[in-house]
């Protein structure tokens with residue numbers, strides 16, 4: 001769903017990221033300015049090591065830039081207190097990773113409930129209801145009592161998506177969500193992301209190496225060596 005005229009949900013301005021260790025300094029991002037509008041489905045592409053995950057982590061407020069500003073709903077995130085930031089991360093942002101990061105000794109439904117444990121004022125039965133709704137959305141109602149190891153890769157990723165969306169975040173960030181999946185399972189995941197974008201109005205930024213998947217998003221941000229080298233609207237036909 002292209003929403004160019006919507007206000008930006010998140011914007012980076014002049015963002016730099018330098019990783020420093022004892023001996024090494026890596027400039028991961030250089031002067032990145034980019035904004036994502038509410039309702040957009042954006043893909044992020046670029047070679048390995050170009051800074052895509054670093055960019056996504058900063059967009060998801062999981063990491064802070066070394067320089068430059070991050071604005072969420074028009075407000076500089078530096079002005080948020082730590083507890084406000086934690087609440088925003090928990091309530092407004094969902095993350096999906098390439099490796100699913102499920103807790104192996106928890107059943108599927110309990111994995112999905114995890115983000116809700118940090119929410120005040122939700123009873124156990126409300127949490128369960130929300131988790132089952134999220135699992136329904138990704139087509140996994142028949143697997144709620146299974147353990148992650150009893151599921152296929154695609155099913156595990158769908159559990160991870162259910163966990164990312166259970167708290168109804170407005171911004172969904174996905175780092176190569178189909179990277180560990182064959183193309184059929186990858187297509188299923190993409191179709192779920194498209195439904196979340198079009199029917200549930202989630203704003204999505206997704207890192208991918210797959211041109212075909214990127215072409216199905218509203219816009220592709222191309223990263224090379226820590227800089228944005230392209231920012232194009234590719235398609236609006238889905």
Ligand SMILES: Nc1ncnc2c1ncn2[C@@H]1O[C@H](COP(=O)(O)OP(=O)(O)OP(=O)(O)O)[C@@H](O)[C@H]1O
Nearest residue numbers: 019020026027028047048049050051052053054055
């Ligand atoms: N925690 C870290 N400490 C030091 N350097 C890091 C750290 N994380 C990333 N880097 C460096 O920053 C650069 C960008 O890394 P990043 O993970 O963002 O790349 P990427 O585009 O996601 O690559 P890939 O496609 O392989 O996942 C790389 O040169 C990487 O080595």
Ligand SMILES: [Mg+2]
Nearest residue numbers: 052053054175
């Ligand atoms: Mg990466």
